[in-house]
Amino acid sequence: RPIAMRVATARAPRLSLQPTLPAEAAEKARVQQTSDDGKLVTVALPGGFMALASNQPFAMEEALLMRTKADSASFTVIAAFGKTAGEAERQARALAAIDAIAAERGKLHRELTKSFIQTSDPQYNKALNWAKASARMFVVEEFGKGIWAGLPWFRDNWGRDTFIALPGTLLVSGQFDDAKAVLANFARYQNLDRADKNYGRIPNRVSADTAIIYNTVDGTPWMLREAIEYIRYTGDKAFAAQMYKLALPYFEGVAANFIDKQGLMTHDD
Numbered sequence: 556r557p558i559a560m561r562v563a564t565a566r567a568p569r570l571s572l573q574p575t576l577p578a579e580a581a582e583k584a585r586v587q588q589t590s591d592d593g594k595l596v597t598v599a600l601p602g603g604f605m606a607l608a609s610n611q612p613f614a615m616e617e618a619l620l621m622r623t624k625a626d627s628a629s630f631t632v633i634a635a636f637g638k639t640a641g642e643a644e645r646q647a648r649a650l651a652a653i654d655a656i657a658a659e660r661g662k663l664h665r666e667l668t669k670s671f672i673q674t675s676d677p678q679y680n681k682a683l684n685w686a687k688a689s690a691r692m693f694v695v696e697e698f699g700k701g702i703w704a705g706l707p708w709f710r711d712n713w714g715r716d717t718f719i720a721l722p723g724t725l726l727v728s729g730q731f732d733d734a735k736a737v738l739a740n741f742a743r744y745q746n747l748d749r750a751d752k753n754y755g756r757i758p759n760r761v762s763a764d765t766a767i768i769y770n771t772v773d774g775t776p777w778m779l780r781e782a783i784e785y786i787r788y789t790g791d792k793a794f795a796a797q798m799y800k801l802a803l804p805y806f807e808g809v810a811a812n813f814i815d816k817q818g819l820m821t822h823d824d
Contacts (some may be wrong), residue, residue, distance in 0.1 A: 557635040557646055559655045563628060564704040570630035571622045574607070576600075582817045586615060587640060593624065595647060597640050604640045608647035626791070635799045643757070666691065669729040670710075700736035711762035714741060714774030718781045726788050734785050735794060741778055742801050746808075755808030757801075772813070772822035775805045 562570050576584060580600055587597040587604070593612030598605045598619065607615075609632050611622045623630050633655060635646035670717030675678055693703045702720050709716070717737060725734035741757045746769050748754060757778050759771035782798040782815050785791065813820050 556651055557633055557655075559631065559633055559650065559659065561631040561656060563627065565628065567626045567628040569623050569625070570627055571620055572632050573618065573620045574632075574634055576619070581618070582618065589615060594651065595644060596621075597644060599640075600636075603638050604643040606633075606635050606637070606640070606647035608635070608644075608651035610651050622658060635688065663688065663691075666728070666730070670727060687728055688718070690728075692738075693720070694724065694730075694733055695745060699740035700733060701740060701761065702737060711760050712741075712758075713760050714757050714771050715759070715777055717741070718774070718777035721781045722784050726784055731785070731789050734781075735789075735791070738778065738782055738785060738794075742797065745801055745804065747804060752812045754812070755805035757805075764812075773818065778797070779780035779805070 558574075560572050560574065562572055564570065575581075583665055584605075585599045586600065587599050589596050593614070594610065595606060595608040596615045598607065603772060607619075607621060609621075609630065611627060611630070613621045613630070613632075614624055615621055619629075621632060633647045633650040636644050636651065637643035637646065642741070661811070665737050667684055692707075695701060695703055697710075698712050702717045702724055703710055704713040704716035721734060721737060725731070725737065730775045741761075744758050744767055746753045746756050746758075751769075753769035756771070757768045757776070758769055759774055759777050760768050779798065779802055782794075782801075786795045813822070814819050
């Protein structure tokens with residue numbers, strides 16, 4: 556996603572901004588070209604391109620240090636990314652032409668007020684909005700749509716944590732499309748290998764650096780519970796049929812592998 560960076564001062568000197576890249580990317584970053592108007596620079600990175608654009612001319616110095624060519628009280632730079640230089644440049648130019656930070660604030664305000672409760676306690680009202688804003692930051696797309704379990708340690712999509720958090724994060728706030736996308740993303744990882752003891756389960760964890768693991772006894776029941784909540788909010792009968800198809804292998808797998816003599820579902824010892 557694009558990033559907007561801004562530095563401002565009351566004194567109006569020449570201002571500078573310098574994005575910091577991970578060490579490996581910084582070593583391989585190469586300035587490809589500078590636009591004729593001096594408002595855009597394209598940088599080649601490992602695996603793609605970054606375009607840096609502003610609504611005023613700037614000079615690119617060493618280590619991606621950008622400095623305004625004239626005195627200015629404010630300096631805003633948009634960093635946009637793409638697989639091609641043209642893709643990154645188009646995004647950066649479009650956002651530099653508007654007040655991207657104000658636009659993002661407006662978008663956030665609309666999302667926070669999509670569902671609205673006001674009480675007689677101003678501090679409670681403020682805390683509720685902060686909770687909604689904070690929860691929004693955990694909804695990501697790194698491994699498909701999901702809700703990170705926690706920062707900084709659990710930057711992964713965990714089944715149990717995701718579905719415990721889903722109603723307060725996405726349903727009561729009216730983010731129904733995102734809620735459905737989270738459910739659908741976990742559904743595509745369902746274990747459908749009949750020879751596997753974890754047949755029917757959705758993952759315990761989806762992350763970039765490890766294999767998908769299915770060692771959670773309650774992740775799939777939590778998912779089905781939240782699917783029901785989503786359906787009650789939206790009346791999405793077509794999605795209800797999809798979740799019913801997901802439930803059947805899960806119940807079959809539990810009955811075959813995790814039921815004791817008392818009919819209770821077991822886990823480890």
